[in-house]
Amino acid sequence: MIKLLKEALEYLRQGTSDDYKVNRMRPPGAVDERRFMALCIRCNRCLEVCPYHSIVRAGFGTKIGTPYVYSESKGCYLCMACCRLCPTGALDRALNNPEHVRMGKAKIDPRICYSHLFLEHDVLPDESLTKIGALCNTCYNVCPLKDAAILLKDNLYPVVTDACVGCGICVERCPTRPTRAIHVIPTGMGRVDEAGFYFRKAQSHFEKSRSSGGQQADQTLSGEKLLDQKFKIDASGKQPTFEFLMKSLHL
Numbered sequence: 001m002i003k004l005l006k007e008a009l010e011y012l013r014q015g016t017s018d019d020y021k022v023n024r025m026r027p028p029g030a031v032d033e034r035r036f037m038a039l040c041i042r043c044n045r046c047l048e049v050c051p052y053h054s055i056v057r058a059g060f061g062t063k064i065g066t067p068y069v070y071s072e073s074k075g076c077y078l079c080m081a082c083c084r085l086c087p088t089g090a091l092d093r094a095l096n097n098p099e100h101v102r103m104g105k106a107k108i109d110p111r112i113c114y115s116h117l118f119l120e121h122d123v124l125p126d127e128s129l130t131k132i133g134a135l136c137n138t139c140y141n142v143c144p145l146k147d148a149a150i151l152l153k154d155n156l157y158p159v160v161t162d163a164c165v166g167c168g169i170c171v172e173r174c175p176t177r178p179t180r181a182i183h184v185i186p187t188g189m190g191r192v193d194e195a196g197f198y199f200r201k202a203q204s205h206f207e208k209s210r211s212s213g214g215q216q217a218d219q220t221l222s223g224e225k226l227l228d229q230k231f232k233i234d235a236s237g238k239q240p241t242f243e244f245l246m247k248s249l250h251l
Contacts, residue, residue: 071168104166139170
């Protein structure tokens with residue numbers, strides 16, 4: 001009973017999260033998230049018109065009832081029918097070219113991708129822990145923008161390019177289990193691997209401070225110690241004189 005309750009609570013926790021999640025994207029043509037939440041009226045027309053049943057409603061939380069594509073279950077096949085039917089503009093009705101869709105961008109994990117492992121080791125471990133050799137390239141074969149969004153480098157292993165629209169078909173068809181070797185990072189969700197120099201530098205400093213343990217934590221003031229430090233702040237004394245310069249005025 002307790003185990004069942006814990007599993008139910010974990011399911012609710014995942015379902016009510018309003019954060020961005022890997023492999024959970026808005027339908028094609030979705031405007032930025034803040035505008036989308038203001039415009040979407042939960043009419044479910046995009047769900048009803050989708051011939052592939054790729055679009056589902058969000059569960060509990062502030063985004064309940066809004067449409068998502070869960071690529072691990074079913075990717076978006078870019079038919080663009082949902083865009084044409086959206087009554088409010090939450091999905092761009094003028095968007096009709098699949099190449100202009102920006103649902104997210106795929107990312108390959110070379111540590112478990114069959115083709116990358118074959119390239120590096122010439123062998124692949126299967127469930128029985130025996131060694132096999134094989135090339136997969138399923139993501140390349142099913143990509144609707146083949147040779148544009150996903151390329152085969154040296155005709156051996158897949159590489160995702162900036163032309164990726166984040167449809168998630170590659171995730172749906174990826175054969176690796178239980179974790180897929182390719183994921184879609186939804187639009188709006190930050191990516192450390194593609195972040196700028198200063199963001200990555202700050203991330204590095206943050207991780208170092210966490211790994212240093214108690215020494216950094218002890219330097220952080222809180223409670224009474226923090227109040228004592230604030231009371232020691234003295235704003236009295238001689239202050240710099242403000243001078244208004246009128247060089248440009250000729251009286």
